[in-house]
Amino acid sequence: MIGVDPQAPADGDYRRSEFEHVDLPAGFDAVVASTSLHHVADPAKVIARVASMLANGGMLVVIEWAWEDFDEPTARWCFARLGPHENAGWLHRRREEWAGSDQSWDAYLQSWVENEQLHSASALIGLLDQRFDRQYVSRDPYFFPDLAETSEEDELAAIEAGEIRATRVDYVGKLR
Numbered sequence: 001m002i003g004v005d006p007q008a009p010a011d012g013d014y015r016r017s018e019f020e021h022v023d024l025p026a027g028f029d030a031v032v033a034s035t036s037l038h039h040v041a042d043p044a045k046v047i048a049r050v051a052s053m054l055a056n057g058g059m060l061v062v063i064e065w066a067w068e069d070f071d072e073p074t075a076r077w078c079f080a081r082l083g084p085h086e087n088a089g090w091l092h093r094r095r096e097e098w099a100g101s102d103q104s105w106d107a108y109l110q111s112w113v114e115n116e117q118l119h120s121a122s123a124l125i126g127l128l129d130q131r132f133d134r135q136y137v138s139r140d141p142y143f144f145p146d147l148a149e150t151s152e153e154d155e156l157a158a159i160e161a162g163e164i165r166a167t168r169v170d171y172v173g174k175l176r
Helices: 043-053 072-079 090-099 105-116 121-131 152-160
Strands: 028-034 054-065 132-140 168-175
Touching: 028 043, 043 054, 043 121, 054 121, 072 090, 072 105, 090 105, 121 132, 121 168
Parallel strands: 028 054
Antiparallel strands: 054 168, 132 168
16 A cells, blocks of 8 residues: 655655656556545546556546535535634635635636636546446535534535535546
8 A cells, every 4th residue: 555645744655746746566456536636737647547557457446526516505505614713724715715706606616716727526537437437426425524513414414405515526446
């Protein structure tokens, strides 16, 4: 097992690098990509590299964020559940930037996504399906770890009630 992340610990079984640039052997049984593909510069290149590093029949597990489903009702639901400012995270920053932007949520989100150069989950799934046989895909709660006194069950209930959208995408694919 080898962990790869630009912020990884500098020792043990970790490589402090972007996946695109790390020197790794081939033949892995599985690769896990957790909320990372939407950030990479060239997802097709990264997915091709993952495929080249897997053993025959190797599995890819992807946990991703579907920013394209982060609509205004979902944003407002999240923002209403943020904890104190001393625990400020990315959702606090989105709320503050939006409030100061004088833009509609859709315009603000699109501007932020373009600035960050994020890739949509739907585009990523399309790229994954080109190289992997999809074994599983689901849409699930995503925000609850960043919200105060909000459980996964609370977010799931809001999704099921139609109050908010499910923005977590879990994907499992088998190398062709």
